[in-house]
Amino acid sequence: MKVELRVNGQTRTADVEPRKTLLDTLREDLRLTGAHVGCEHGVCGACTVLLDGEAARSCLIFAVQADGYDITTIEGLAPSPGELSVLQDAFCETHGLQCGYCTPGMILSAHTLLQRTLTPSREDILEAISGNICRCTGYGQIVEAVEVAAERLRQSNAPRAAQEAAK
Amino acid sequence: MSTAPLKTRFVSANRRVREDRRFVTGRGRYVADVAIADALHVALVPSPHPAARIVSIDASAALAMPGVHYVLTGEELAAATEPLMNGLDTPKVLRYPLAVGQARYAGEWVAAVAADTRALAEDAAERVRVVYEPLPFVIDPEEAFKPGSTPVHTAHGSNVLLNKTFVWGDVDKHFAEAERTLSYRVTWGRSSTVPIETFGVIASWDPWREILDVWASIQMPKYPEQIARSLRIPANQVRVDQDVDVGGAYGVKRGIKHTILVGHLSRLLGRPVRLIEDRLENMRAGDAQGPERIFDVDLAFGNDGVIKSMKIRALDNAGAYAGRAPFQLGKPIGAIVGPYHIESVKYVAQSVTTNKAAEEAVKGFGQSPTNYAIESGIEKVAQATGLDRIEVRRRNFIRKEQFPYLIPSGTRYDSGDYHTVVDKVLAAADYPALVKERDRLRASGLLAGIGLAACLEPSGGNSAFEPLLNEKNKTSTWMESCRINVDGTGCTIATIHTLSSGQGHETLAATVIGEVLEINPDLIRVTRPDSLSSLPSNAPVGSRMAIMLGGAAFHAAQKLKAKLIAIAAHQFGATEDAVSYSAGGVSHAATGKRLDWSDLVNIAHRNFHLLPKGMEPGLEVTHVMQVPTGTKLPENGRVQMYPCHSFEFHVVLIAIDPILGKPEIRRYVVGHDCGTVINPHIVKGMTLGGIAHGIGAALFEEFVYDEQGQMTTQSLMDYLLPSSHEVPKVEIVHHCTPSPHTVFGQKGAGESGYMGAPAAMSGAINDAVAPLGISFAKLPIRVSAIGDAVASAQVSNEKKA
Numbered sequence: 001m002k003v004e005l006r007v008n009g010q011t012r013t014a015d016v017e018p019r020k021t022l023l024d025t026l027r028e029d030l031r032l033t034g035a036h037v038g039c040e041h042g043v044c045g046a047c048t049v050l051l052d053g054e055a056a057r058s059c060l061i062f063a064v065q066a067d068g069y070d071i072t073t074i075e076g077l078a079p080s081p082g083e084l085s086v087l088q089d090a091f092c093e094t095h096g097l098q099c100g101y102c103t104p105g106m107i108l109s110a111h112t113l114l115q116r117t118l119t120p121s122r123e124d125i126l127e128a129i130s131g132n133i134c135r136c137t138g139y140g141q142i143v144e145a146v147e148v149a150a151e152r153l154r155q156s157n158a159p160r161a162a163q164e165a166a167k
Numbered sequence: 168m169s170t171a172p173l174k175t176r177f178v179s180a181n182r183r184v185r186e187d188r189r190f191v192t193g194r195g196r197y198v199a200d201v202a203i204a205d206a207l208h209v210a211l212v213p214s215p216h217p218a219a220r221i222v223s224i225d226a227s228a229a230l231a232m233p234g235v236h237y238v239l240t241g242e243e244l245a246a247a248t249e250p251l252m253n254g255l256d257t258p259k260v261l262r263y264p265l266a267v268g269q270a271r272y273a274g275e276w277v278a279a280v281a282a283d284t285r286a287l288a289e290d291a292a293e294r295v296r297v298v299y300e301p302l303p304f305v306i307d308p309e310e311a312f313k314p315g316s317t318p319v320h321t322a323h324g325s326n327v328l329l330n331k332t333f334v335w336g337d338v339d340k341h342f343a344e345a346e347r348t349l350s351y352r353v354t355w356g357r358s359s360t361v362p363i364e365t366f367g368v369i370a371s372w373d374p375w376r377e378i379l380d381v382w383a384s385i386q387m388p389k390y391p392e393q394i395a396r397s398l399r400i401p402a403n404q405v406r407v408d409q410d411v412d413v414g415g416a417y418g419v420k421r422g423i424k425h426t427i428l429v430g431h432l433s434r435l436l437g438r439p440v441r442l443i444e445d446r447l448e449n450m451r452a453g454d455a456q457g458p459e460r461i462f463d464v465d466l467a468f469g470n471d472g473v474i475k476s477m478k479i480r481a482l483d484n485a486g487a488y489a490g491r492a493p494f495q496l497g498k499p500i501g502a503i504v505g506p507y508h509i510e511s512v513k514y515v516a517q518s519v520t521t522n523k524a525a526e527e528a529v530k531g532f533g534q535s536p537t538n539y540a541i542e543s544g545i546e547k548v549a550q551a552t553g554l555d556r557i558e559v560r561r562r563n564f565i566r567k568e569q570f571p572y573l574i575p576s577g578t579r580y581d582s583g584d585y586h587t588v589v590d591k592v593l594a595a596a597d598y599p600a601l602v603k604e605r606d607r608l609r610a611s612g613l614l615a616g617i618g619l620a621a622c623l624e625p626s627g628g629n630s631a632f633e634p635l636l637n638e639k640n641k642t643s644t645w646m647e648s649c650r651i652n653v654d655g656t657g658c659t660i661a662t663i664h665t666l667s668s669g670q671g672h673e674t675l676a677a678t679v680i681g682e683v684l685e686i687n688p689d690l691i692r693v694t695r696p697d698s699l700s701s702l703p704s705n706a707p708v709g710s711r712m713a714i715m716l717g718g719a720a721f722h723a724a725q726k727l728k729a730k731l732i733a734i735a736a737h738q739f740g741a742t743e744d745a746v747s748y749s750a751g752g753v754s755h756a757a758t759g760k761r762l763d764w765s766d767l768v769n770i771a772h773r774n775f776h777l778l779p780k781g782m783e784p785g786l787e788v789t790h791v792m793q794v795p796t797g798t799k800l801p802e803n804g805r806v807q808m809y810p811c812h813s814f815e816f817h818v819v820l821i822a823i824d825p826i827l828g829k830p831e832i833r834r835y836v837v838g839h840d841c842g843t844v845i846n847p848h849i850v851k852g853m854t855l856g857g858i859a860h861g862i863g864a865a866l867f868e869e870f871v872y873d874e875q876g877q878m879t880t881q882s883l884m885d886y887l888l889p890s891s892h893e894v895p896k897v898e899i900v901h902h903c904t905p906s907p908h909t910v911f912g913q914k915g916a917g918e919s920g921y922m923g924a925p926a927a928m929s930g931a932i933n934d935a936v937a938p939l940g941i942s943f944a945k946l947p948i949r950v951s952a953i954g955d956a957v958a959s960a961q962v963s964n965e966k967k968a
Contacts, residue, residue: 020286027199033200038446046364074192075193093183098669099414103191135417
């Protein structure tokens with residue numbers, strides 16, 4: 001059946017079986033391969049995308065259920081080709097990754113945290129990424145990356161930080 | 168040996184890892200991302216029995232489904248291919264991608280369905296009717312080892328793949344003369360590294376070009392050769408795309424059976440064929456489970472805690488097929504005494520087949536379990552003598568001035584300074600305060616313990632264990648290569664000849680070449696030619712790439728530099744020793760002349776008339792490097808195993824709520840000495856990641872089989888991986904003892920952390936429960952096991968009271 005998905009600000013259509021997951025649809029029909037297949041049962045978080053700004057497992061949602069949501073994948077996070085978001089850049093700064101397989105999901109989960117607060121505690125960060133399993137890093141440099149990004153966002157004069165300061 | 172820091176500009180600098188940019192934007196190129204038009208998808212039919220004769224396979228209902236193209240059976244595949252490679256000389260233990268005549272473990276692939284989509288292939292796989300006749304089976308390695316146990320491979324005659332005894336030194340005399348002896352058993356449960364990306368492979372046969380193109384998430388030496396051998400085609404008809412990112416490997420990404428399966432199907436069907444394991448296929452039959460090992464150890468030591476001799480029997484459960492897994496009993500021979508000056512060792516290496524999934528190489532290749540066995544013994548010697556656990560280690564450590572140090576089994580350790588690393592870690596951890604904190608926790612009603620582990624990470628990976636355990640194997644060569652080309656515009660392109668799985672090899676090569684040539688590493692392009700265009704490589708195994716790729720890149724860059732110097736000296740009419748190289752150019756002090764990079768490039772590419780006589784035009788160099796110290800085959804059961812030996816020392820404080828039984832890590836400090844660090848970010852990540860793996864192996868991770876031979880941990884809900892909540896903040900204490908065998912003094916770090924974390928966690932838990940009079944001698948030590956043991960100890964202690 002036909003689905004109309006709003007992905008990274010664009011409306012995309014696909015013709016999919018009702019049983020097809022959002023993950024498979026993103027990867028196979030829309031060729032957005034940044035969300036990865038890990039466990040296929042909602043444990044590892046490699047397939048994480050944002051639905052209306054909230055981190056969600058795209059392996060546990062059918063594409064037909066995602067109709068009407070604003071979907072963000074990792075491909076939608078970089079401001080422009082060759083330019084990284086502050087958080088993505090922080091992951092490069094601290095080397096908060098190795099093989100990169102869990103990284104898109106990890107960054108999207110951390111992104112939602114930094115949308116909520118720019119002063120996360122270590123516990124907040126651990127909680128925010130606890131649904132994303134990384135087998136390479138032991139999480140140390142990932143936590144550092146989120147801390148670095150939070151600090152840079154606090155110090156930047158971007159609109160987001162201004163809103164935060166006004167609160 | 169100097170411990171003064173090297174004067175380097177890029178090596179050891181906190182430079183970014185170039186690979187990271189593509190990964191943080193989701194632009195990695197993993198095998199499942201590779202879009203090949205018209206590819207068919209494979210799903211597997213698994214055996215529900217741990218052992219069964221395959222009576223018949225009826226694929227008619229599956230083949231009747233629209234979009235289903237083929238159902239392949241083991242009989243058909245075996246007739247068309249050679250068996251997969253065995254490491255040991257066990258010619259009757261045949262292994263094919265699909266079961267032939269008999270299934271040997273629950274989940275083993277019995278037939279493969281090729282269809283237009285993966286979903287359709289899975290639907291069709293359910294309609295393949297297989298009639299089985301269940302057979303007797305064996306799961307337990309000790310049971311399997313007994314004469315008369317049900318052989319997994321009848322033709323082999325028994326379950327014993329390997330039963331080899333080594334005696335290095337005068338073990339009997341040392342035991343007879345020892346003031347004390349003790350014996351113990353520890354068991355390492357069947358765990359693995361379980362990458363988040365499952366194994367995947369795509370193969371496409373082109374009959375007109377006569378080339379099999381392969382894309383795979385592979386980390387395996389001699390992969391193209393193995394494909395060619397099994398498919399009975401010349402190796403120059405196999406082209407592996409090495410520009411594929413691997414989503415975690417840690418030893419286990421060795422899907423040769425998957426590759427032969429899709430390679431054969433592609434030839435047969437004239438279409439590209441892809442097999443991307445789902446999680447169930449991966450867990451149950453990906454052939455990626457790690458060592459499962461029983462250690463029976465005897466120690467001979469004095470009242471002073473000094474260990475003179477050791478007997479180790481290691482019984483490993485290889486699972487249903489032989490493969491390369493039994494060699495994991497061989498590598499630890501190169502560090503069989505750990506960091507200790509134990510004078511003699513008897514080692515009995517035993518590997519058996521059982522009706523479990525086949526074991527595969529896992530991070531450390533058997534070293535981490537062995538380290539756990541040795542460190543358990545050190546703890547027991549401390550208990551027996553009443554000496555402090557750290558003091559016992561100090562008394563047994565090889566001293567700094569004893570290096571290079573020859574251990575009884577024939578390996579000469581390169582360098583180390585164990586006492587200093589331990590002192591630094593204890594100072595950083597404020598050990599007396601840590602002990603006080605443990606005692607305070609205990610006084611507050613919690614169980615609390617301190618764990619310690621001192622161990623080695625042999626690095627520089629060769630295959631010396633192959634000829635040691637299989638006398639028909641005469642391999643001593645174990646290479647890595649690098650090519651550098653400077654084009655006519657002055658741009659530098661370096662090549663590496665293997666896939667990577669997060670180790671940052673592109674960064675490594677660029678850093679080293681930039682260092683030698685004194686040019687900006689960020690401007691060096693690093694590419695990965697396909698396997699047909701590649702120089703020899705043995706893949707990133709055995710913590711070898713900093714040493715081997717780093718070494719090959721260094722030597723290639725030196726050759727390039729020598730060529731630039733020769734060209735310049737010729738222009739100056741000077742001898743080569745009268746000129747000096749700096750920052751990409753060559754100066755002649757006598758005349759004050761200088762030729763810059765662009766001048767030299769121009770001469771090399773465009774002015775043949777200006778080149779020294781006999782010199783090839785262009786600026787292209789290659790270097791193929793043999794592993795340092797790898798000059799001999801084994802003699803009398805002794806061999807120089809790996810060239811370099813990194814050291815680590817772990818200190819961990821845990822607290823356990825006696826009701827809940829869950830160990831909570833309060834402090835984790837690790838000292839790490841891997842010689843010169845080439846990229847600090849990469850080494851730090853390796854160590855922290857290794858510790859996380861080690862915590863998993865110690866507390867959570869195990870492929871559990873029930874009495875019916877069924878694996879009960881088939882998903883990540885049952886096989887538990889540590890999350891951010893389970894892995895503590897780890898403090899790393901650095902020390903640098905350079906290796907004399909490597910170009911910058913670097914040693915390996917790819918398996919660091921994992922080498923000692925399981926032993927340290929086990930030690931911490933055993934220290935915590937020691938006041939109750941109990942201990943644990945099997946990993947993983949699960950929360951439930953702790954809770955149960957603590958509860959029953961409390962009950963029995965109350966009764967006694």
